Amino acid sequence: MAGGVLVHEWLARTGGSENVFDAMVEAFPSADLLCLWSDVPDRYQGRPLRETSIGRSVLRGRKAAMLPVLPISWRRQVGSYDWALVSSHLFAHHVSFRGSSPAFQKYVYVHSPARYLWEPTMDTRGSSVLARGAALPLRKVDRLRAREITRAASNSSFVRDRVRRAWDIDSQVIYPPVDVKRIAAVERWSDRVGPDEHAILDALPSEFVLGASRFVPYKALEFVIRAGEVSGLPVVLAGEGPDEPRLRAIAQTARVPVHFVGRVSDEMLFALYQRTTVYVFPAVEDFGIMPVEAMAAGAPVVCGRVGGVTESVIDGVTGSHVDFQDGQSVRAGMHAAEAMRGEATVLRAALFDRTEFLRRIRDFVDLAEVPLP
Missing domain, CATH: 3.40.50 (Rossmann fold)
Structure with a gap:
């Protein structure tokens, strides 16, 4: 048949x-x-x-x-x-x-x-x-x-x-x-990580800007570092890939500390989303799953003005759409997004479960x- x-x-x-x-x-x-x-x-x-x-x-x-x-x-x-x-x-x-x-x-x-x-x-x-x-x-x-x-x-x-x-x-x-319900269901993902990753998490600053993806050029993670600089917040980068040497070179001259935590487990990633002040997503993607994951964990998102991410992140409600080439735009977007953590981001993410x-x-x-x- x-x-x-x-x-x-x-x-x-x-x-x-x-x-x-x-x-x-x-x-x-x-x-x-x-x-x-x-x-x-x-x-x-x-x-x-x-x-x-x-x-x-x-x-x-x-x-x-x-x-x-x-x-x-x-x-x-x-x-x-x-x-x-x-x-x-x-x-x-x-x-x-x-x-x-x-x-x-x-x-x-x-x-x-x-x-x-x-x-x-x-x-x-x-x-x-x-x-x-x-x-x-x-x-x-x-x-x-x-x-x-x-x-x-x-x-x-x-x-x-x-x-x-x-x-x-x-x-x-x-x-x-997107596994929105799975992410939102756990109040403290830090309790779910293994001892090695827990030690890394404990060593991070209490406030930081997060970037997480494969380390490849089109992900434009250098703009995460710049977002940290204009907001005065340390930066955490999670991931690995061929662009890592270039990113480390940029980090060496950055005006804020930049922490590389390597490739992380799902539990560690979700814990980072919960801990971060703002998740920054500079890439132009067809959709962008990670910004929705970040919102499911309660994190506001700063993203660009082009790509599928503009359909999930609501400017002024769950994050900010900015021009990453414009420092003033990034500074204003970061400042606005910092106050958006909470229920609105989780509710928005639920639509993509x-x-x-x-x-x-x-x-x-x-x-x-x-x-x-």
Whole structure:
């Protein structure tokens, strides 16, 4: 009997799109699972996860090298299905299945159309000579495959606008799942951390500005340090990554102390959210899960004026939208945000809880029209 299949690009150990796919797997417990490859064996506790031929080839994990062949490889899948729900940020929405029902329906959750094709300023892969040469034909194919989509959803209005520009189709907004109830349910996350992290937490100043993410250039964590400088507050940076040497060099000349706490557990991160004076999020993201997590813990958020974060953080209520290039704007935003800690941030975050995503993604696939196995 034909049923449904859930499709994803590749599954890293952690990541926002991986969190979305995990929730999809929960929402549709009988659907088959397909991805390019998974970095976590038995990710779904014995539930079969099929990998494509890319995952069994020398191209596995080599994202740049595999790009030219992906549009073709997604067209060579086998399976008899009535429907597919696709989590796409590159070419997964190109997927087709030999042997599927003539009435096959494809539902696509769009994290973003391929940035290196459609927004090359947001993805350095788009600046190479090879990528620029391939962009025009790949855009034509990408837009053609988008015409096969039965229904599309975007992870923010910010991405919805990009989908319109790239594919000339509309989509509904379904915000990604955030573990808001889990975070808000614990009054003192510091009681849940292990002894090593507890010692780190105890050594931090009583007031500080928090930045937390992967240490990569586009996260712009140097602006967290500058926010601390203009507000006169110490800075705590949680995370790791290739940008760490540059950030440490900036920290050495900063006018406030900067504490690097490394990669932290969920419990430690939530404790930092609860302890921080303000969580600062300078990156331009399609949505931005961490600001919602911070609000769930009661922290106000200072963010930029562009990106999906402006849809979750309410300027003047749960945080401040600022121009990070303008010191006066940052100073005013930090000062205003400091007074916003409390119930309003938690209530706002509740709108993005995982349960809301599960409800909306099931409605999106429309069970009345597409019977599940």
